Amino acid sequence: MNNSLKGKKIVLAVTGSIAAYKAVDIASKLTQADVSLHILLTKEAAEFVTPLSFQNISRQKISTDLFSSEDNAYLQHLESTYDADAFLIAPATANTIAKLAIGIADDLVSTAFLAATCPVIIAPAMDLNMYDNPSTQSNVKTLQKRGVIFAGPEQGRLASGKVGRGRLMEPNNIIDLLKTTLGAYGDFAGKRIVITAGPTVEHIDPVRIITNPSSGKMGFALATASRDRGAKVTLISGPTYLETPFGVTKIDVKSAKQMYTAVLKSVANADILIMAAAVSDFRPTNPHTAKEKKSIAKLTLPLETTEDILASVPDNLLKIGFAAETEDVERNATSKLSAKNLDLIIANDISQPGTGFASDFNQVSIIDRKGIITPLPLLPKSDVAWQILDVILDLNP
Ligand SMILES: Cc1cc2nc3c(=O)[nH]c(=O)nc-3n(C[C@H](O)[C@H](O)[C@H](O)COP(=O)(O)O)c2cc1C
Structure with missing residues (x-):
């Protein structure tokens, strides 16, 4: 078996960035790698990509509503993080990063983040000025100090047409970073x-x-x-x-x-x-x-x-x-x-x-x-x- 992701429990959280469509590719690649995938979307993420896309890739019902009475969405999504091997937020907006840094829990993604005890990887995607803004930078540093791993963002052409840092890391690199993070528990860890x-x-x-x-x-x-x-x-x-x-x-x-x-x-x-x-x-x-x-x-x-x-x-x-x-x-x-x-x-x-x-x-x-x-x-x-x-x-x- 050469697939270190096989059977791993991964939570993929998607937030309201223009790059949300790339999360469909990430979800698809993780599904192909036989990951046990649980997907969370913010309401804003669903403005960019329909839950139906993720639903069909992961064959699970996707809820964006913390207060949905259907299927006990709150408990079900919270529980998915308890035994997760990794929690990946891709793309992560400036808004969600700010909420995570100060502990706000007002939607499924931010609530599940607070409940997660596994390694967390955040892949930001936003305009370069939003990323460089001192508030965002301070929030990123706060989360890094607490052990959150940041994947990018990368330099490149942004939706605004400007070129700079703020582009979502390439899905393949995000998945490689996920493998590297999980490798810390692998049989060659420390070698x-x-x-x-x-x-x-x-x-x-x-x-x-x-x-x-x-x-x-x-x-x-x-x-x-x-x-x-x-x-x-x-x-x-x-x-x-x-x-x-x-x-x-x-x-x-x-x-x-x-x-x-x-x-x-x-x-x-x-x-x-x-x-x-x-x-x-x-x-x-x-x-x-x-x-x-x-x-x-x-x-x-x-x-x-x-x-x-x-x-x-x-x-x-x-x-x-x-x-x-x-x-x-x-x-x-x-x-x-x-x-x-x-x-x-x-x-x-x-x-x-x-x-x-x-x-x-x-x-x-x-x-x-x-x-x-x-x-x-x-x-x-x-x-x-x-x-x-x-x-x-x-x-x-
Ligand atoms: C067309 C459009 C594109 C956006 N792209 C981004 C983005 O790439 N990154 C970002 O941080 N916010 C972006 N926003 C703003 C977020 O959608 C907004 O802050 C939203 O409240 C984020 O919600 P969430 O963090 O709960 O998903 C965009 C908004 C619009 C309307």
Whole structure:
């Protein structure tokens, strides 16, 4: 299972902002992630998006009236917050933020907020002047001091046509922040993980390089899964086109030497190192400072080996390596595991079509120090990441 939201009880409160329509998308994404969703709307929110939209997405009756006698709306909505895992207000108006800061409880959202004991995430959306207003700023600070987490707002184009801070955080980022918040209770909570990803690049001359087809997808999937399970993640990545996972600290490197330096610095405070990067084994001994002309007809390129990163990392943390092989996969991986004193090695056969480099899927075997081999079927890289973390957890990092 690679869905950390599955089965979580989330209250989604929607208030009267022009951005309320984006809450429909958030509700839909949370429903697709098998969240047990309870939705609250202010009366003003219902001016922007009809309760019917939310009702159909969540298959629950939506009430906006605190005093509705129907279905005991007050008690039913209040109770939904008692055992919630998180309370998300998106979008949150200046008005609702002000009410929450001083404890007014005059509608379903503000009443339920006072009753909530779970983590609260507020995603404001308003005009930039409304957000910058000292009253709003003071209310935000008051709530932050009490432990409320603020998601944005982001800079961008606002409904007024102005550009500034006040835009609702992108729904995907709000959901990632929700996952990160819930991760505090995950099985990797408090663990610090350093993950490397992507290719490295070694220059032959200013315009020519030695690199490899690694896309970084496996390392990025591991970073996302680790974050969702509560780890504090540092991702050291060679050049990729992938978006940095929300909540993950990314260090960009190019050469094997830069990756070596970044890894040795980052592991000083880490519990686990996962080397999923495809680090070049060789680099030109004397890279040319000027572009080499084609007219030289023949170019001989002396190469030297690059730093052995895994072998240089101290043994006081768990070390997990990857072995991309084309033949004798498990035997070669096992000898790499012992040569570099690793705790686990993830072997993949990159000669198989549809797996390994650049693919969204991977077929790997996880090998431990005792030689126990756990072969996994062909799976999306996000599932492979989740399963690798399960095995790491068994080693009590
Ligand atoms: C068209 C329109 C758009 C609005 N957009 C926002 C907004 O984005 N953010 C905000 O804080 N208030 C906005 N307001 C003002 C709120 O709707 C108003 O303060 C309302 O009382 C908020 O109620 P609630 O916080 O109970 O949902 C808007 C009002 C209108 C009429």
